[in-house]
Amino acid sequence: MKLLRVLFIFLSVPLFAQQGGMWIPSLLEGMNESEMENLGMKMSAQDIYDVNNASLKDAVPHFNGGCTSEVISNQGLLLTNHHCGYSQIQSHSTLENDYLEKGFWAMNLKEELPNPGVTATFIIKIEDVTTQVMNGVTELMPEADKQKKIEENIAQVSQSFPKEAWQENRVRTFFEGNQYMLFVVETFKDVRLVGTPPSSIGKFGSDTDNWIWPRHTGDFALFRIYADKNNRPAEYSEDNVPYTPKHFLPISLDGVAENDFTMVFGFPGTTDEYLPSVAIEQIINTINPARIAIRDAALAVQDKYMRADPQIKIQYASKFARIANYWKKWQGETLGLTKSNAVGIKQQQEKALTNQINKKGKQNEYGNLLPQFEKYYAEIEPYILAREYFFETVLRNVELLRTGFQAYQLTQVYDARGAQSFEDRRDNMVERMSGHYKDYSAKVDKEVFEALIAIYADKVPQEFLPASFNNIDSKALTEEVYSKSAFVDYDSLKKLLEGDAETVISNLNNDPGFKVVKDMAEAYFEKIAPKYEEIQLNITGLQRDYMKALIELSPKEDRIFPNANGTLRVTYGKVAGYSPADAVYYEPVTHLEGVMQKYIPGDYEFDVPQKLIDLYEAKDYGQYAENGKMPVNFIGTNHTTGGNSGSPAIDAHGNLIGLNFDRVWEGTMSDYYYDPSLSRNIMVDIRYVLFIVDKYAGATNLIDEMKLVHPKKGNKKSKKRK
Structure with a gap:
């Protein structure tokens, strides 16, 4: 069992104040949706979670049980963090073919590398089953008897709730045992490595820069989900084909600016926000x-x-x-x-x-x-x-x-x-x-x-x-x-x-x-x-x-969200710098010139590949630059934790703008206490990902799979009717 978790009461906060939170996507309508719109969101809650129609949830699978990923093409192309795929990259590496050192890029499907045991799990449906789980549990029961009865009820609900044969039911507790939600999930078991930059890009700064801002890390890797001929989960087979998703994320080329709306969608692992x-x-x-x-x-x-x-x-x-x-x-x-x-x-x-x-x-x-x-x-x-x-x-x-x-x-x-x-x-x-x-x-x-x-x-x-x-x-x-x-x-x-x-x-x-x-x-x-x-x-x-x-005694306007427990959550905020110390202010975006400023030839953590140096010196950034500079990372006020690694950072219209991979050092206490003045999540700018895939790796076959859009120039995702 893990460290005990208890709860404290929030002080009243003004309506629509952005104070963090990891919200259940099926319950966004109402206060959350209004607050998100107030921050600039142009979508509806139904665009994010919909059982009957394709929605954003259908593009965000749990990656191998510990990270998050996102589908970015209609052929099951999967984006997650370099550090989330690190074990797989390492397992394929040898002294002769060191993919950690040199990177790896599959130029066609046949070159993609299988990874036994790696999974991608999609959420199909979320259902409140509190009544069923608490059936027969009384206040006067000894605590051990309560837990035993709850476990028996969970087993019964998991077994009886309708699902397809290839799906699974999982029940999780929320609000410290006051609510129970059932998740119908679909797990794909054939996930192949498609591309990874060398560690000098994907892990640039390594342990010195870990949890630190300013950051200059291209923390990404590409995988692909494969399915059987019916587009259903299957063990690895040469006969499997690329998965056709219900939804995949278009990619914005317009970048981010201070105060832009950001939404991080993923599977945060564990928080204890309510410890005394x-x-x-x-x-x-x-x-x-x-x-x-x-x-x-x-x-x-x-x-x-x-x-x-x-x-x-x-x-x-x-x-x-x-x-x-x-x-x-x-x-x-x-x-x-x-x-x-x-x-x-x-x-x-x-x-x-x-x-x-x-x-x-x-x-x-x-x-x-x-x-x-x-x-x-x-x-x-x-x-x-x-x-x-x-x-x-x-x-x-x-x-x-x-x-x-x-x-x-x-x-x-x-x-x-x-x-x-x-x-x-x-x-x-x-x-x-x-x-x-x-x-x-x-x-x-x-x-x-x-x-x-x-x-x-x-x-x-x-x-x-x-x-x-x-x-x-x-x-x-x-x-x-x-x-x-x-x-x-x-x-x-x-x-x-x-x-x-x-x-x-x-x-x-x-x-x-x-x-x-x-x-x-x-x-x-x-x-x-x-x-x-x-x-x-x-x-x-x-x-x-x-x-x-x-729950009983807090004012209605107080924001009470459940602790993270490895289930799918939405956290929203905005692009924002911060001040970690007196007379110090950090801008919210870093650029490739910062990589070169940190560059130490031959260093374990800060070496830079010669080709990246050449591209920088030639300013050969393709369509991915902004005002002649190549953005690398940015920060926002999204409330994230472990498990959010690899989560998509999504703009106001539902397009991919970045890839979550870290938090700032001063804000890592957000697992216990979220302070909006210090808590910042760190994301790879999606344009840096595309730049590395395209100009550095020459893997234009992957770029061709993606849908690139310009939402700030009028190419916007339409809003569903409620």
Whole structure:
């Protein structure tokens, strides 16, 4: 289970004030639509979401379960971020054909590269099923019984709601368990790599510029969805054909200007906008420092080896980027929460809620909520801290420990389900691990292990450590594990896992790497997880009641939107610069000349391909320039988070103007507190994407697929009749 989420009350805001929000697309009519029109939108809510007719939702699939993408041609051409397709680009790369280094462009369909396991999921329909899910749930039920009944109802609704045979029903909770929505989805499983710029464009600035503005990154990649002959989802087959979408996004060549309307449509992962002040203090003072310290140590080791060895650079490129992404985000998040005085503001909002509770005579129902939060967050703090250290060390940053933990889970499967389940799981693990060891370096992982085990032994509260960690010598333990454990090599691992269940388990228990994982896992599941889950279950009930109070007692004009939960959302705003510090103002658009100003020949992060330099010097920008300059990135006030990577930035008429890929560092706290003066999302200007595809790559075959328009010159999308 993830970090607890609770709710605070918003102070009243004027009608139509743009204060962030991630809105359910099927519920935009009314206040949202009016506010969007006030910001300049020329479409209707029905243009965005329509069950019976093609609409924008039909061009915005969930990319591989973690990012967003958009269909930009009638042949299923798919645009997403370079970093969203990074693992696929890496998997196709070798020292001889390094697509990370040189880029890749398919000049015809036959050259497009398959990616087993990659998916694109479309939303077909959204339906409110709160009544069905809450059927039989009563206020007097114990919390555990409520959750069990809700889960049973969700299973029943998912099974019975009408859908096509190739579709799937998914039920998700909103407003902390006060609303439930069902999503009918369609998942395509044949998604092929079409084009990617080299990392010197797609990842320009790398970790130094990550979360930073001004930004100059061409963070995009192109894929294509394939379907069977009936245009339905199918596993990869040479007989599959390009998917014909219900709708694809026309592309505007007119660019953006300050105060232009922008809408970002996508699948934001997780936000906790309604945490109380005590939880924010815990994040600032306890949770984030622990996470950052672990990743500091891991990244320092990986970076050292990647800079020295080209092979390791390829092997660890995707892993390093993944680890570094949130490491830097947590630092900016802490800075933003502190700078914006989020704790103080939330305390004021909690006082406002208390006043409303007293004014309405609701003390018996809601009067104890805030004191209970204080109590439970104090109780859970040491367990959260120990849990974060376990997750960051065992599951996220030390590869040997992560592999060992999967082996540990095998032993649990045997105990719970018997030999056949064990053998099935074991065979799957052996097959899956072949890809893992392709990108594994024991000497890198060894040094990460030594650093992180020392931190774990020192920082995890003593009562939660395994007995074997008393007076631990991390250096000696590291030498023993990496000289004797079978987990450092794929062939050794396969041999370790050969035989019947009892033989494998016996062999595992004699492996020094497995012993470390087993000790850490057993300590976690015996000493940390049960109490953590017990306290969290109590707060889950508080969250739901707190949300109920918020809905009941807030003024009608207050804007209450559901937290992000990986479902399709609309967020809208405008192109806008911002002031991060006194006497500093950032313009909202960057240009190619900024790339050249940052250029450092041969640098890991700021090198520039010679062809891009040539195009810049010749000012050979084609039809994509504006006033003789080549736009690269721009920022807006759209409320985004992880999962919005790859989301289309859409103009007032429904055309594609950009590609969301990041947020500014000072505004990363928007997962917990959206401050309109600091929160900005960062987008690739679509004209830079087209310029790279056309003038840099020469992939005019892809340009020819797209529909390019000039909405500001009168070629506007018509508005549907309501």
